[in-house]
Amino acid sequence: AQSVTQPDIHITVSEGASLELRCNYSYGATPYLFWYVQSPGQGLQLLLKYFSGDTLVQGIKGFEAEFKRSQSSFNLRKPSVHWSDAAEYFCAVGASGGSYIPTFGRGTSLIVHP
Amino acid sequence: GAGVSQTPSNKVTEKGKYVELRCDPISGHTALYWYRQSLGQGPEFLIYFQGTGAADDSGLPNDRFFAVRPEGSVSTLKIQRTERGDSAVYLCASSLLAGGDGSPLHFGNGTRLTVT
Numbered sequence: 001a002q003s004v005t006q007p008d009i010h011i012t013v014s015e016g017a018s019l020e021l022r023c024n025y026s027y028g029a030t031p032y033l034f035w036y037v038q039s040p041g042q043g044l045q046l047l048l049k050y051f052s053g054d055t056l057v058q059g060i061k062g063f064e065a066e067f068k069r070s071q072s073s074f075n076l077r078k079p080s081v082h083w084s085d086a087a088e089y090f091c092a093v094g095a096s097g098g099s100y101i102p103t104f105g106r107g108t109s110l111i112v113h114p
Numbered sequence: 115g116a117g118v119s120q121t122p123s124n125k126v127t128e129k130g131k132y133v134e135l136r137c138d139p140i141s142g143h144t145a146l147y148w149y150r151q152s153l154g155q156g157p158e159f160l161i162y163f164q165g166t167g168a169a170d171d172s173g174l175p176n177d178r179f180f181a182v183r184p185e186g187s188v189s190t191l192k193i194q195r196t197e198r199g200d201s202a203v204y205l206c207a208s209s210l211l212a213g214g215d216g217s218p219l220h221f222g223n224g225t226r227l228t229v230t
Contacts, residue, residue: 004156034218043118043205043221044157090156101147101170102219104156 002027002093006105013081014113021076021108023065023091032094033074034102035065039087047089050074061085086112116140118222120206126228127196135191135225139208146189147219148181149205157205163189196229203227 003026013019025031032051036044048059055067065076074091088109094102119138127133139146145164149157159173166186174180178196183189193200203226207219 006156036221041223043223044207044219046218046220049218100145101159101162101173103159104149106154106156 002031002095002103004091004093004103004105006089006091006108008108009106010109010111012111012113015083016080019076019078019081019085019110021089021091021110023074023076023105024072025074025091025093026072027093027095029095030069032102033065033067034092034094035059035063035074035076036090036092036104037061037087038090038107044090047076081110081112083112083114086110118206118208118220120204120222120225122225123223124226124228126230128230129196129198131196133193133196133227135193135204135206135227137189137191137206137208137222139187139189139206140220141187143208143210143220144186145209145211145217146183147207147209148189148191149207151203151205151224153202160191160204193227196227198229201227201229 005024034049035047038044047063048057050057050067088107090107091105092102121136147162148160151157161171161181163183178194181191203224205224207221209217209219211217
């Protein structure tokens with residue numbers, strides 16, 4: 001069974017600073033990987049996804065993530081954070097074989113200081 | 115285009131009552147998922163439909179929980195004899211396909227269930 005670890009419960013950054021949110025996964029084969037963002041009272045919105053190919057994936061809102069097989073990681077990055085990026089971020093892993101049921105991490109809450 | 119729609123957005127019920135939560139997926143999406151999200155946690159899988167049939171219901175916590183999708187579109191999650199521990203946000207998601215293509219899930223805004 002697959003699993004996801006997001007080691008940081010909260011991250012605080014200043015507006016304009018760079019951001020990296022960590023995600024580690026456990027899965028025996030090449031996984032499908034996703035990052036979602038959730039604003040208060042809203043559903044989850046897909047930021048980006050990795051299926052195969054180029055390990056650096058570009059997403060919406062200026063986000064990118066890099067798949068590193070050797071480290072079982074899929075960290076989310078943004079070079080310059082905006083106040084509107086404050087939200088909850090979830091990493092998810094989906095099995096590339098068998099029943100396709102994405103598993104989510106517990107999330108990282110991003111706080112942006114002006 | 116229209117996204118995943120969930121109704122009601124909020125539901126308050128008394129312990130022991132029966133509730134139904136509705137999900138209207140994106141048109142043409144064959145796969146439909148129900149997740150539950152407790153405060154400070156990520157979404158936790160409940161059940162997944164491929165078409166009309168439940169392909170995997172291993173996440174349903176007990177037999178008080180049941181879900182249907184009779185025509186392969188709208189789904190209803192049903193909870194009998196609700197308990198205070200059932201209080202959570204229930205999220206529905208749909209995807210175009212399911213299985214090896216890794217289609218991303220598209221989520222609704224959820225139904226916040228409060229059991230008093």
